[in-house]
Amino acid sequence: MSTPLDRLTDLCPPPAPVQPPVDWAGVEAALGTRLPQDYRQFTAAYDPGRLADFFWVHDPRHTSVHVRLAGPAADRIRAQMRSDHARGICPSPVDPELLLPCGGTDNGEVLFWIADPRAGPDAWQVAVNEARGPRWFVFDGGLTRFLVAVLSGTTEVPQFPKGLAADGVGFEPSRLDQWCPPLPEPSPPVDSAQIRAWARANGYDVPPRGRIGVAVRDAWERAHRD
Structure with missing residues (x-):
């Protein structure tokens, strides 16, 4: 019986790994948690790179x-999630402390x-959190299964370009000292009072306090998007 990793390597064959194995005990100690087995298998099959x-x-x-996996960029992203959630701005679908x-x-x-x-x-x-936006998508499965579902076209994530895998998929390994994709800019803080004032001026019924509804936040984001 094939595994999600088998299906992923069929879709997107990796070259022979050349990077050193992972010190999982050290990594998990640094993160304070065990990591999924499918992720361990993924890193054994694929060097750092892009799918x-x-x-x-x-x-x-x-x-x-x-x-x-662990470091200042990940810490920065988690801090942004906690701040947004506390302010009611694009809040995550779960407690942000659960997001890794x-x-x-x-x-x-x-x-x-x-x-x-x-x-x-x-x-x-x-x-999946939309880039600089409020939308979230939750996939009921692990990381490798998620990649298979998206790259095979069986799952469509609203935040991703349509026909993402239409022209085929591949894997591009990276040199550890060169490849450096940009870190998403943090979303600027927005005063919830501004959103409430805009919503009332545009015919939305919003409470004076508490969480602002998703539909209102979506409408505000669309109205203020460049």
Whole structure:
């Protein structure tokens, strides 16, 4: 019976790995959590690099802060999620403390593991946050299964370009000292009072306090998007 990794390597064959193996005990100690088995298998099959000229998966071996699994970039993203959630601006679908960045796209979307249950990483789901926007997508499965579903065209993520895999997919390995995709810029803080005032001026019914509804936030984002 084929595994999700078997299907992924059929879709997107990797070259023979040349980078050193991962010190998983050290990585998991630094993160304070065990990691999914499918992710361990993914890093054994694929060096750091890019899938389908679009996805990059965080790797413990990479020297770039942008794509290293643990480091300042991941900490910055998590801090942004906590701030947004507390302000009611583009809040995550789960407690932001459960979000662990695991990858991203060239368009600026961020991929997260939903680390719940904490002690059962093989049951973690994958969440996608829109680049500089409010939309979230949650995939009921692990990272490798998610990549297979998107690259095979069986799952469409609203935040991703349509026909992403229409022209075929491939894997581009990177040199650890060269490849450095840009870190998405943090979303600027927005006063929720501004959103409420705009909503009332445009015919939306919003409460004076508490969480602002998703439909209102979406409408505000569309109205203020460049």
